[in-house]
Amino acid sequence: MTPKIISFVTLKGGSGKTTLLMLTAAAIHNRTDKKLLVIDSDPQRSVKQIYVQENNKSSYDVFAFNWNQPNPEENFEKVLTIAQSKYDLIFMDLPPGRITDAEIYHSILQSDALIVPIVASVLDINATTTFLENIPEVLKNKKTPLEVYGVINKQDQSIEYKHLTKLAGIGGLQLFYSPLSNLVRYKRGISTVNDITSPEFKEDEFNMYFDEFCTKCFIV
Ligand SMILES: Nc1ncnc2c1ncn2[C@@H]1O[C@H](COP(=O)(O)OP(=O)(O)OP(=O)(O)O)[C@@H](O)[C@H]1O
Ligand SMILES: [Mg+2]
Structure with missing residues (x-):
């Protein structure tokens, strides 16, 4: 079966793309038999750095892709073709x-689904709206279907939440019903090896998010 390719993406910095990707990846790694590759396309190399720090232990595979090389698009396609023959699931950070930046544009073209972390601040909501409004332009050049999911991240008591529902439907966005709160454990618990929690705790908000992720992205 062709592996699913899922990109964690948005216009706004610091919304939780890497955090969400790494929490989800660690849960996939520990709870399923899926062979997972994370392609780190961020020049900050956040995932790769933690992978290197933890390299004495068994983690999922991480490949850092350099978009500042000659012909990055061609090489990106080659890397993905090889990766698709070796892995069940590919996440991209x-x-x-x-959306017109080469790494974002080409990653979306290759993806089956996008996970868009959304923080409920006016600045984040405005930036996310701009990002989502431009998705149809990319879809004109996309040969395969794309699911676009929004995940509320760093949820707190702010009154901005009612504005988030306005985002649903823009660029095909479907909002997850399970948010992630603003919690210290999501800062401290980042690992390419260890799961953030045990799947036994059914009421744990991360587990509710993860169940929804697996259902929506057909990961069984
Ligand atoms: N749910 C959360 N609770 C608490 N802290 C969080 C949460 N999500 C993210 N953070 C923190 O917010 C900061 C930004 O998160 P992260 O690096 O994952 O965002 P990003 O979207 O990948 O950023 P960038 O755009 O720079 O790549 C980090 O310090 C991270 O630990
Ligand atoms: Mg990041």
């Missing part, structure tokens, strides 16, 4: 930026 992207830097913040415009």
